[in-house]
Amino acid sequence: MVLRGVDMLDPSINNGMILHYYYSGESACKPGHVHGPALRDHYLIHYIHSGKGTFETEGRTYSLSGKCGFLITPGVRFYYKADLDNPWHYSWVGFKGEGIDRSLELMGLSRNNPIFHYDADEQLIECFTELNRTKKELSPGIQMRRTGYLFILLSLLLASGQQEVSPQHTGSYNKQDAYMEQALEYMYTHYTRNIKIQDMAQHLNIDRRYLTSIFKQHLGHSPHRMLVQYRLRKACELMTDTSLSISDIARSVGYEDPLQFSKIFSKHLLVSPMKYRSRLGL
Numbered sequence: 585m586v587l588r589g590v591d592m593l594d595p596s597i598n599n600g601m602i603l604h605y606y607y608s609g610e611s612a613c614k615p616g617h618v619h620g621p622a623l624r625d626h627y628l629i630h631y632i633h634s635g636k637g638t639f640e641t642e643g644r645t646y647s648l649s650g651k652c653g654f655l656i657t658p659g660v661r662f663y664y665k666a667d668l669d670n671p672w673h674y675s676w677v678g679f680k681g682e683g684i685d686r687s688l689e690l691m692g693l694s695r696n697n698p699i700f701h702y703d704a705d706e707q708l709i710e711c712f713t714e715l716n717r718t719k720k721e722l723s724p725g726i727q728m729r730r731t732g733y734l735f736i737l738l739s740l741l742l743a744s745g746q747q748e749v750s751p752q753h754t755g756s757y758n759k760q761d762a763y764m765e766q767a768l769e770y771m772y773t774h775y776t777r778n779i780k781i782q783d784m785a786q787h788l789n790i791d792r793r794y795l796t797s798i799f800k801q802h803l804g805h806s807p808h809r810m811l812v813q814y815r816l817r818k819a820c821e822l823m824t825d826t827s828l829s830i831s832d833i834a835r836s837v838g839y840e841d842p843l844q845f846s847k848i849f850s851k852h853l854l855v856s857p858m859k860y861r862s863r864l865g866l
Contacts, residue, residue, distance in 0.1 A: 601681060601682065601683035601684055601686075601687045602681040602682040602683060603679055603680075603681040603684070603731055603734055603735060603738075604679060604680045604681050604731075605677070605678075605679055605715075605727070605730045605731050605734050606626055606677075606678035606679050606680060607677070607678045607719065608675070608676060608677040608678070608712065608715040608716050608719050609675065609676055609716060609719075610673075610674070610675040610676075610712065610716055611673070611674065612635075612671075612673040613635070613637070613666035613671045613672055613673065613674070614666065614671060615666060615667070615668045615669070615671045616665065616666060616667075616668050616671070617665065617666040617671060618663070618664070618665045618666075619663070619664055619665075620640075620661075620662050620663035620664060621661055621662065621663045622661070622662065622663075623659060623660065623661055623662075624656055624658060624659075624662075624678070625658050625659070625680075626658055626678050626679060626680040627655065627656065627657060627658065627678065627679050627680060627684060627688075628655070628656040628676060628677070628678045628679075629653060629654075629655055629656075629676060629677055629679075629737075630653055630654050630656075630664075630674045630675070630676045631652075631653040631674060631675050631676070631702070631708060631709075631712060632648055632649060632650050632651065632652050632653060632672050632673070632674045633650060633672075633673045633674060633675065633709065634649075634650045634672065634673045635649065635650065635666070635667060635670050635671050635672035635673050636648065636649045636650075636666075636667035636670050636671070636672055637664060637665055637666045637667050637671065637672040638664065638665050638667075639654045639662070639663075639664040639698070639699075640662065640663040640664065641656070641660055641661065641662040641663070641695070641698060642660065642661075642695060642696060642698075646698075646699055648672070648699070649672070650672075651701060651702060651703040652699065652700070652701050652702075653674075653699070653700050653701075653702065654698050654699055654700075655688065655693050655694075655695075655698040655699075655700070656698070657694070657695040657698070658680075660695050675709070675712035675716070677712065677715055677734060677737065679734055687738065687742070688738075690742055690762075691738070691741045691742045691744075693741070700741060700744075702740070702741065702744050704740075704744055707736075707740055708737060708740050708741075711733045711734075711736050711737040711740070712737070714729075714730075714733045715730055715733050715734065715737075718730055760798050760801070760802070761802075763788055763790060763795070763798055764798055764799070764802050764803075766787075766788055767784055767788060767795060767798075767799070767807065770784050770787050770788075771784065771807075771810070771811055771814060772814075775811065775814055775815050775818065775837060775838050776836060776837060776838050777838055778838055778839075778840060779811075779838065781795065781796070781806075781807045781808050781811070784807060795807055812848060812852065813852070815837040815838055815839070816837075816848070816849060816852055816853065818836075818837045819833050819834075819836075819837045819845075819849065819857070820853075820860070822836060822837070823857070823860060823861045823864060823866070824864065824866065826866050830842060830845075830846065830857045830858065830861075833845075833857070834846075845857070
């Protein structure tokens with residue numbers, strides 16, 4: 585039994601970012617210090633504290649100085665060189681993971697737009713400092729802390745007023761796409777509770793009717809229908825756990841009333857929860 589339209593709601597495909605910290609460092613370069621041409625199989629962000637230099641990638645050359653930074657993306661050839669008179673002093677961090685391209689895109693960063701500017705405060709530098717301070721420690725707690733600092737670093741770039749997303753940087757990305765992503769994230773993380781579509785709209789600070797129009801435009805269905813389908817998909821996954829009663833499953837996917845759950849389940853899957861489970865041979 586397949587719920588049409590639910591596959592696009594799988595969080596592992598459409599939502600979230602997984603980060604793996606690789607390494608980090610800091611260097612006050614010598615005049616004319618050169619790195620490359622080379623490639624990397626991971627992402628690498630450099631942030632310039634002071635001084636000057638040039639960064640080349642995708643056939644373009646960028647002259648950069650303090651409070652600027654550049655992104656190196658996997659598989660893209662790059663080259664950079666410190667200024668002869670005023671060589672740059674920078675920090676860097678390498679990382680890999682899933683969902684990173686989309687998150688970087690929201691910052692206005694991509695292989696075609698690899699430059700950013702951050703001078704809002706000292707928090708970015710503080711993140712690099714903590715990453716470098718703990719980079720040789722291997723305990724699980726410290727490793728988790730490093731990943732946390734990496735998330736904070738990226739969140740600072742995302743929140744920075746210096747990065748304005750534009751169509752040339754993000755393709756078809758626009759404000760409605762952002763609302764869709766945030767609405768789906770809210771759905772994924774709150775479907776176990778008795779949430780309403782109005783709660784989702786209030787979370788996004790937009791009108792419910794506007795939210796509904798965005799869903800219909802992007803997914804072809806109302807947010808209510810998508811929420812119901814997502815809950816039923818999760819319910820079907822839980823059916824294989826024979827330690828759970830139908831009432832347990834109903835409460836686990838946001839329905840306090842098992843009878844209401846059974847009615848909705850039967851309406852959408854054309855079979856009762858009990859019969860669905862029996863067809864699984866359980």
